[in-house]
Amino acid sequence: MTERRPRSPREVARWVLEIEAAAISGLPAQLDESFDRAVELILSSTGRVVCTGMGKSGLVLRKVAATLASTGTPALFLHPAEAVHGDLGMVAPGDVVLAASYSGTTEELLRLAQILERLGVPMVVMTGNAESPLARLAEVHLRVAIDQEACPLDLAPTASTTATLALGDALAMALLEAKGFTPEDFARLHPSGHLGKKLLRVGELMHAGDDVPRVGLDTGMKDAIYEMSRKKLGITAVVDDDGRLAGCISDGDLRRHLETDDGLLERTASECMKPDPLTIDGGELASAALQSMEAKRITSLFVCDDEGRLEGIVHLHDLWRLELF
Numbered sequence: 137m138t139e140r141r142p143r144s145p146r147e148v149a150r151w152v153l154e155i156e157a158a159a160i161s162g163l164p165a166q167l168d169e170s171f172d173r174a175v176e177l178i179l180s181s182t183g184r185v186v187c188t189g190m191g192k193s194g195l196v197l198r199k200v201a202a203t204l205a206s207t208g209t210p211a212l213f214l215h216p217a218e219a220v221h222g223d224l225g226m227v228a229p230g231d232v233v234l235a236a237s238y239s240g241t242t243e244e245l246l247r248l249a250q251i252l253e254r255l256g257v258p259m260v261v262m263t264g265n266a267e268s269p270l271a272r273l274a275e276v277h278l279r280v281a282i283d284q285e286a287c288p289l290d291l292a293p294t295a296s297t298t299a300t301l302a303l304g305d306a307l308a309m310a311l312l313e314a315k316g317f318t319p320e321d322f323a324r325l326h327p328s329g330h331l332g333k334k335l336l337r338v339g340e341l342m343h344a345g346d347d348v349p350r351v352g353l354d355t356g357m358k359d360a361i362y363e364m365s366r367k368k369l370g371i372t373a374v375v376d377d378d379g380r381l382a383g384c385i386s387d388g389d390l391r392r393h394l395e396t397d398d399g400l401l402e403r404t405a406s407e408c409m410k411p412d413p414l415t416i417d418g419g420e421l422a423s424a425a426l427q428s429m430e431a432k433r434i435t436s437l438f439v440c441d442d443e444g445r446l447e448g449i450v451h452l453h454d455l456w457r458l459e460l461f
Contacts, residue, residue, distance in 0.1 A: 152294065155286040159295035160302045166279045174260045174276045175310050178209065181258075183230030185211040188219070190244050192293040193236040193300060200234070200304030206325055207308055208317040216244040220251065227252070233259045236304075238280070238296040240268020249273045262300055278303060336458070338425050339418030342439050342448030343369070350375050350446060353382060353406040360385055360405045371436050373446050374409040380444040383409030386436075415440045418447060426455040 143151070178185055187201035188194070197213060204211035214226050216235075227233065233252055237245050240263035252259055253273055261274035264281040271277040280303050286294035323335035349367035351360045351374055364372045364385070371386040385408055393400050393408055400408070416425050416437045425437055429452050439448040 148288075152286040155284060156295050156298045159282040159286075159299040162282065163280065163299060163303055163306075166281060170276050170278055171307070171310070174278060174307060175314060177258055177260060177276060178232050178307075178311060179314055181230055181232045183210075183228050183232070185209055186214050186227050186231050186233045187211055187235075188214045188216050188233060188245065188248065189236040190216055190242050192297045193238065193242070196297050196301045196304065197234070197236050199301060200308065203305060203308045204311070206322075207312040208315050208321055208325075209308065209311045216242075216248040219248050220244070224248075224251065227255075227257055231257060233257055234262075234304075234307075235259060235270065235274075236262040236280075236300050237268075237270050238264045238293065238300065240265045240270040242270070246270055246273075262303055264296060278307075336422040337418065338416055338420050338422055338437075338439055338450050339448070341422055341454055341458075342418065342450045343367075343454075344448040348446065348449050349373060351405045352377070353404065355405045356401070357403050357405065357408055358401050360408075361390065364390075369436060369449060369451050371449075372405075373413075373438055373449065374405045375446050379446055381413065381415065381438055381440050381446045382406070383411040384413040384438065385409050413438055416450070422450075422455055422458065425450050426452070429455070 185204050187197040189197040201211040201213040258275040260276045261270050262278045262280050263271050266277055266279055280299045282295045282299050349363050349369055349372035351363050351372055374383040376382050418439045435452040437450050441447055
């Protein structure tokens with residue numbers, strides 16, 4: 137008998153990846169009306185998706201719960217063994233349970249499923265065997281059968297957990313689309329993430345109220361300079377009696393005036409201001425404000441309402457700190 141040559145690490149890696157890729161590519165053919173019913177069941181529920189599983193399947197379902205929650209479907213993870221020792225109270229009326237067990241015979245999960253059936257809690261179950269005990273207890277069964285595990289011993293859950301994770305992602309994305317979940321919704325749930333920052337609006341970032349440097353048309357330049365110094369933004373708005381933006385005075389404007397006007401401090405803001413400064417609507421994206429300032433080589437944009445009344449100011453440094461790009 138010829139002894140087989142040991143495979144190199146790279147050969148093993150290719151073999152594993154090919155098997156796991158085949159496991160995922162085999163899922164579309166297994167989709168049927170049950171997937172539609174699972175989506176409809178979750179959409180019609182008034183509660184959350186309670187994800188559960190033991191061992192490696194449990195780890196996968198933790199990730200699925202996180203994906204659901206981050207894409208507009210409230211979800212949590214419930215450990216099946218802990219559930220029957222007091223944590224069952226985490227399941228509330230209106231919830232739907234999403235469970236996974238490749239064999240469909242996991243003891244702890246079966247015990248939980250039997251209790252949930254008695255309580256009338258609907259279950260969506262992912263298994264590789266539609267005839268398994270767990271599948272028979274489910275209101276909806278989703279099949280995730282594979283040809284083999286990506287394990288030389290064909291024992292360690294590998295391809296099966298990959299397939300389960302992929303189907304869980306597919307379910308989450310189908311729900312996302314059915315709900316009309318938008319990038320703005322995603323940003324709302326990820327306020328510290330890169331996308332969340334890119335989708336922030338100018339109105340959420342601008343300096344407002346007393347933090348906005350502003351003076352009146354008749355304000356003396358000495359007081360205007362003091363206002364600029366006090367607010368530390370290198371600029372001040374000049375507004376009329378109705379609060380409408382009439383112009384602005386920047387540090388650069390002051391330097392230019394000082395070079396040519398010895399009587400600067402005797403003048404008013406209206407005499408020294410630059411009229412019609414660039415503005416932006418508070419509903420615009422922060423990224424748009426940053427692009428505008430960098431293109432115009434300015435450091436601030438004033439925010440005004442539809443009638444031109446000053447609402448706030450956004451500064452270039454505020455946007456740089458967000459690391460929008």
